[in-house]
Amino acid sequence: MDASSSADSVDREIELKLELDAAEVERLLEQLAPRGASAVPQTTVYYDTPAAVLRKHGFTLRVRQTRDRFVQTVKPTTDSAGLLSRAEYETEISSIDPDLAALSDSPLSHLVKDGQLDDLKAVTRSEVKRTSWVLEVGGSRIQADLDQGSIASHGHSQEFAELELELLSGDPACLLRAAKDVAERVPVRLGVLTKADRGALVGSGALRKIAKAAPVHVRDDMSIAEAFETILHACLKQYRRNEPLVLAKRKKDALHQARVAMRRLRSAFTLFKPAISDVEYQFLREELRWFSGQLGEARNLDVYLERELSDKDREALIVRRDQAYDHVLAAMDSQRFRLLLIELVGWAAFGTWRKTRNAAKPVEDYAAHRLNRLWSSIEHVGRHVADLDEETRHELRIQVKKMRYAIEFLRDLYPAATRAEKSFGGAVEDLQESLGKLNDLATARTLGVPQGDENWLIGSPDERPLIREAERAFNDLEGVGPFWREAHKADSGEA
Structure with missing residues (x-):
């Protein structure tokens, strides 16, 4: 969720991502979006160093522009599919370029201090039209963001459409109820890629290739669940x-x-x-x-x-x-x-x-x-x-x-x-x-x-x-x- 003021904010997002074909976008809007909901252009740029310092340390850094507002966000990477729960660190800044000084209270502060992020460059760019509305499900409030557009990285691009359902308040299980309601009306599929993931795969051409089982990281400090x-x-x-x-x-x-x-x-x-x-x-x-x-x-x-x-x-x-x-x-x-x-x-x-x-x-x-x-x-x-x-x-x-x-x-x-x-x-x-x-x-x-x-x-x-x-x-x-x-x-x- 975007910061609502110029102050830094640290929050934990809980969201469920769904994918759909572009041909189904109008049907979804007709079925679920309130009248008068309008699409807002949104540009998101993900940054890393040539040596992929951020990726190696398990973080993503993005700057998102919505109209004349720029929000810089740090998130940990995740192996989760569909349902995500992770901390995010947001700051409103002045341009689409990252502001290293604004990372002083984020998990990247030590990398900034050591000069490891001095050569940041754009690695992925997403251009979408975002239509947003709020759902009331079981007493919980859920933000629905429908993104339709393209994502580009290293000279390759892909068109995509996805619906993000993010819990604003209430019971996280209501995200499941909301997603099932969407899936019963429109042929959506469970989304398993963050935009950062998608950009990396588009840039490497891996989305066109067979995907074998990736390593599973079960740590000894984990519970059975x-x-x-x-x-x-x-x-x-x-x-x-x-x-x-x-x-x-x-x-x-x-x-x-x-x-x-x-x-x-x-x-x-x-x-x-x-x-x-x-x-x-x-x-x-x-x-x-x-x-x-x-x-x-x-x-x-x-x-x-x-x-x-x-x-x-x-x-x-x-x-x-x-x-x-x-x-x-x-x-x-x-x-x-x-x-x-x-x-x-x-x-x-x-x-x-x-x-x-x-x-x-x-x-x-x-x-x-x-x-x-x-x-x-x-x-x-x-x-x-x-x-x-x-x-x-x-x-x-x-x-x-x-x-x-x-x-x-x-x-x-x-x-x-x-x-x-x-x-x-x-x-x-x-x-x-x-x-x-x-x-x-x-x-x-x-x-x-x-x-x-x-x-x-x-x-x-x-x-x-x-x-x-x-x-x-x-x-x-x-x-x-x-x-x-x-x-x-x-x-x-x-x-």
Whole structure:
């Protein structure tokens, strides 16, 4: 929220961001904005040094011009998606250029004093028309800001439209109610990028590229609730970064990464189940299962089309694959799914589970306990890969996948075990890949995919080397062992 006077102000903004297509802007205004609401031109410039000092220290610095008023704002960067809660430091200044003297009471004061911000330059520029109004929801007051315009960085630009809902007073959970009301009237999507994020991605060209899972920063000073919410936001951000590439271009690698993001999120639900299971938990889990199921056939057919096939078989599979993608796009575009993402961020922040004693406990002890449970589900079965039937092998693959994701989520809790963690993680990935290839052979038959020759058959020469690969990967895994146990003992002073 902008400062209302020339004095510095420090506040905590709580906002929820929604994205929409430009074609839906008029519909949103007609449905929600009061009569007489007018658009005001707004220019925002983000600054950093050539060495990206601000980004490396975890802050953004912007100056926003609205008519003849200039407000300079410092905010910490965030990994959150959709729902943001963070401190902001605002000062009214005299021009669009940053005023270093006005940063004396901000977290950047030491950087100014050391001369590290002497060479600030503009890195991102946003030009929008902003239409604003206030909503009354459940006794709470919410600022609605609809921005439509462009953002430019390093010679690249992008048109965008987004709606920011910011709590002015009252219950933060009312932001969720307001967002759901918008989503039921207009096809909006959960926004996962700040303007600073968007500018950086536009400038680097990354918005046009596939987004793999980014590192998840779960710290040892976090509670279980904070850790889970951090993981959930990371998964949603990965999904939403890939979704436009599926919707617009049907990119198969983007679909794969979107599916991975959903799998990771479902694994997080399982990993944290004892702490987060409340009245909404099962509903949300089943909705995630439903949506993940909509992506499966298209992804499987993409994989099988990479095999050597006759022209006739390939043509038939392409028709099936295109139909499967139609199904995927319909699910992604559905109101059911768009509302689900909003429900997820709201539940993670305000769900009844957060009021329980477990949610407030430190994540480190909990993580060690849950990793031990996962390891026990893998250890004994993994020693007998060659003797397993398809169903048991499939269950092992699922547990291995959960272990891989759990390690990726929690690795920052064990900095002293970096080498062992990397070895363990590599072996887990190898085992998952081998079991996945074995599963592909079995799945091909259930989908009626042309099998070509006997090498597709379970028990064939094509399967045996994969079993040997899986055995070697498990031996490597067992050789490293549960690295987190020693790391946890050392951190807790038990060693």
